[in-house]
Amino acid sequence: MEREGASAGLGAPREVRAGSVGFVGAGRMAGAVARGMLRAGEVQPGNIFASAPSNNNLDKFQGFGCRTTHSNLEVTKNCTLVFLATKPHVIPVVLPEIAPAVTPNHIVVSMAAGITLQTLEELLPAGTKVLRMMPNLPCVIQSGAILLARGSCAGDPDVALLKRLLSPCGLCEEAPESHIDIHTGLSGSGVAYVYTFAEALAEGAVKMGMPGALASKIAAQTLLGAARMILETGEHPAVLRNAVCTPGGTTIHALHELEKGALRSTVMNAVEAGTNRARELGKR
Template sequence: MKLGFIGCGNMANAMINGIVASQVVKPDEIIASNRSMPALEKAQAAYGIHVTQNNNEAAEADIVFLCVKPKVYPEVIKQIRDQMTDDQIIVTIAPGFTLEALENAFGKPVKLVRTMPNTPAMVSEGMTAFTTNELVSRAETEQVKKLLNAFGRCEEVEEFMMDAVTSVSGSSPAYVYMMIEAMADGAVRDGMPRAQAVRFAAQAVLGSAKMVLETGRHPGELKDMVCSPAGTTIEAVAVLEEKGFRAAVLDAMAACTKKAKGK
């Protein structure tokens, strides 16, 4: 199985790193294309893959990942669409590009997998949602799942959920980074050195997330476990409720989803 990556930015590097590290595909079966030669040389040195500045060479692979910025999608698809065959699978990562829009851009029936990864893929802890068109078989879907799981976790969703996925996982690392920064600011205010404060805050978030995933318990139940009667935690939770913490998160996600829908 040969993989082609059109675009060699952060997300493509994250995917390639996970795929190579997990030995799902050998480095010599991967080729990446990009306008910037320095970016390609860096990826080649890091992963041992083939590189090219010609998108059409990368588009010869069995599975082709379109990892360019959304605004460049029409241009890149126009470059490669005539050479795409019935056997190839095209994996996209751009928000807002529906399967129907992609099919129209290619101008012919092609096997499409629409995904929404997130930046924690760069440390092999990504969360990727995906959906396929009807031309992708279950066996091919399993192939793609194995690739997506190489840099974190993945789940198949119905396409109408993809805009919600953008707000709950695609964009949400930014919200979490803001929370970590705010928590660190609070610790600095109380006398802790900045670097140490960031480590404490980040580890607390990491551990809390792991508790949710590994115990299977509801986040509210886990929150209640930390909140002793008349204790420090419930005092902090009361302030967060008073300041509209939940409402702010809900409103932010609604705005994100609306933007993803193009409204």
Template sequence: MIKEKIGVVGAGKIGSAILRGVIRSGLVQKHQAMASDVSQTLRQAVAKQLGIKVTPNNAEVCAFADIVILAVKPQILDPVVKEIAKGIGKTKLLVSVAAGVPLARIESLLAKGARVVRVMPNIPCVVGAGASCYAGGSSASAKDLEKVGAILDSFGIGLPVEEKYLDAVTGLSGSGPAYVFLFIESLADGGVQMGLSRDVALKLALQTVYGSARLALESGKHLAELREEVTSPGGTTIAGLYALEKGKMRGTVMEAVLRATRRSQALGKGES
């Protein structure tokens, strides 16, 4: 548990997931959390689900919180940061989860010496299974980074990296859930093609991916070793793997990460 109060500016999927994580994990109590959003619907939903204070006023959140989490879209980040800059000052810790927006850009909109940490979360954080990375700005302390790590660990895992790698994180874990969803769909489609009902095929595909990820996490074995354990000489699995290799699955997935990373870099430079 931490003693600081946490405020979230932007109570959408990611913002509300962060609040849900820190409260349900016991990292903070309900009275230590507050959220702001322009949408009355989102405010009411968060207040009902989590039992915390909500407001349409971003400045009110800044006045309340010690740690302010900025969970707004990159396109509106600049005006929002300018609006709350005075409230942040040098005493509050600002945590940005806006994809592709570099620390230098955020710091340029704040007082000199403002403490900023940039985070790249992903959408599974809404079910407490997020994969996030974070990097500190020029004035962020080791204690600041430790607190951000604890927040991220409350709804998944949080790993510290240098900021220059956050675009790659975006391409891998940020966009990665969409790649996995597509793979699950394709796996289920293959089952349907072979005569399984859609319901059975989808349940099998989902559980297969879930079980495989859990086995990889818990066994500590190399992925190649796990793959070999399923692959018998002349068997069904090697026939399927041959088709995937022939279709250049590995290279295609790597290319997807590369393209998404480059797109994140472009967005960070303000390109449309």
């Protein structure tokens, strides 16, 4: 099938322009990051470019008013900040494809789980400014948690730019690369742990006679309120938990049941399993 770069809105390749942001891959997380930038007014729709093999995901970017193409190389030629938002196994194919267009002015940011900074730097021209980021699903509603790690050639201005652009998506922190896989097990996968807990909370209320829709809404609000208290008070979760408990009250009796079920140990094991799996992906 004929490539549709021109017909999809980019036209002939242009010189790299500062201030343009590209996404190689146009899936859910790429769309979430782009939406956060747009809502905050950090980037104009016409300065966001996205590529994907088919139109399935590009429709979303077109709906934002962004420009789209089927050519990864074309995105790289038009943008100085390029997000690699493909599946991890596609990265070793994509990087040699875009490498001829990567210049010292480029910042390349990988969103792919398990792909190390070393791998990225080896497959791109020497001296390329490379960073890794790991977002999570709530970035879609600007309540995400993003962890950044910089490569050997990325400097403070590059990290500052990325933080400014990503902060509308939620919490954005920098850490050593060794923390990225832990973040995957904690926050990337952790969203699913929380959904499972929210479901269990609501089902417990349904068991006791509350309508399901109301139970789900109250469970979600309970999790939201508890999380905000941790962030806004800065208190350790154990301190806040103890503040809810009264001698002989309902909470301590309920917590006893959670302890019988080894809730804390099970959650810790889940984070460990998620982290180890992310590390395994990085060794392939």
